[in-house]
Structure formats: C-alpha cells, structure tokens
Amino acid sequence: MVHLPSPRNSAQHALPALLEGVIVPFGLFYLVLLTWGFRGALITGLTWSLLALARRLWRGERPPATLVMGTVLLTVRTVISFITGSTFLYFVQPSAATAAVALLFLASAIVRRPLTERLACDFCPLDPVVLARPAVRRFFIQISLLWAVVLLTNAGFVIWLLLTASLHAFVLERTALSWSLTGTGIVVSTLWFLRCMHRAGIAVRWGGALSQQ
Numbered sequence: 001m002v003h004l005p006s007p008r009n010s011a012q013h014a015l016p017a018l019l020e021g022v023i024v025p026f027g028l029f030y031l032v033l034l035t036w037g038f039r040g041a042l043i044t045g046l047t048w049s050l051l052a053l054a055r056r057l058w059r060g061e062r063p064p065a066t067l068v069m070g071t072v073l074l075t076v077r078t079v080i081s082f083i084t085g086s087t088f089l090y091f092v093q094p095s096a097a098t099a100a101v102a103l104l105f106l107a108s109a110i111v112r113r114p115l116t117e118r119l120a121c122d123f124c125p126l127d128p129v130v131l132a133r134p135a136v137r138r139f140f141i142q143i144s145l146l147w148a149v150v151l152l153t154n155a156g157f158v159i160w161l162l163l164t165a166s167l168h169a170f171v172l173e174r175t176a177l178s179w180s181l182t183g184t185g186i187v188v189s190t191l192w193f194l195r196c197m198h199r200a201g202i203a204v205r206w207g208g209a210l211s212q213q
Contacts, residue, residue, distance in 0.1 A: 029171070102155065150184075
C-alpha cells in the first residue's frame, strides 16, 4: 500500500511557496512593466527575489536550494539584459533551460533510469519492493517521456511567442501557456500513476504516513 498526502494538505503546503515564487513576482513584474517599462520590471523582479532570500536568512531559516539557485540565475539574467537592453536574452534563457531539462528527462527514459522516479521519491518515498515492480518501472519511464514532451512543447511555444508577440502580450501569453501545460502534465501524471498502481494491485491511500508492505 502507498500512502500519499491529502490533496488539501498538499495544496496548503504549496500555497505559500507558490505565492512567494510565482504569483506575486509575476504580478509585480507585469505591473511595473506596464508603468515603468522593461528595466523597471527587471529591477523589481530581482529585488523581490533578493528580499525573499534575505527574509529567510534574517529569520534564521535555511533557504531552499531552488530559491538560492533561482536568485543566482535571475541575477545573471537581469545583469545581462539590463546591460544589453535585450528582452529576447532575458526571456530566452529560461526556455533554453527548460529544453535542456526536457532532454535530461528523455535521456533518462532511454537509459531506463527515469529522472521522474528520483523526483517522485524526493517528495513521496516509495517502498523499494513497489519500485521494483515492472509496471511501476514502466510507469516512470513513460512519465519521463511525457514530461520531456511537455517541457519541449513549452519551450518551443514560448520561443515562438517571444519572436512573434509584443512584450506585454508575451508576458501574459507565456504565463498562461506555461501554467496550462504544467497543470495538465501534473493532472495527467497523477491519474496515470493511480491507474498504474491499480493495475499493479497496489492500493493508494490519501493522507497519513508512508506504510510499507
């Protein structure tokens, strides 16, 4: 049997990070973009990220590696774009990184060491006996291929929008596209996982600690 956190508890746990790392910075960036222009939006986005990092350090909390790395990468992007004044360089860098991650997912599936399995175990450790089942191994390989397609599609469409849309339209359209693709990928992955567990005869229970069988 596999125990997973309840969707409600997972959402409550993820909401603060989602607000801090996605919703608020996007809102600030777009608002400043409309009022002060691109360079003002660059400064605002970087300032928010630095303040989020400083707040955790001031409270004596260990900042997540994702926040540290994200702040470092955002600093590099901002400096390059601020010096050159190029919106293309600012927005194309995350798309290039997304494509690179997609290729990692693809390569991990080809060599049958799916990256999705490692990521899943970081959030919800699974019994090694469960992981050893052929159906479960096959699921993680297939889902790695799925996320390779999702990420490559995301990167491709974002670059196309960057080349064809106005800056203001691009910021909104890119966000809507990325969130839609990511949300769809999460829903499909979850339903696929539940279907795979059912076919393998493994019961899934929501809420509670992991129980090994």
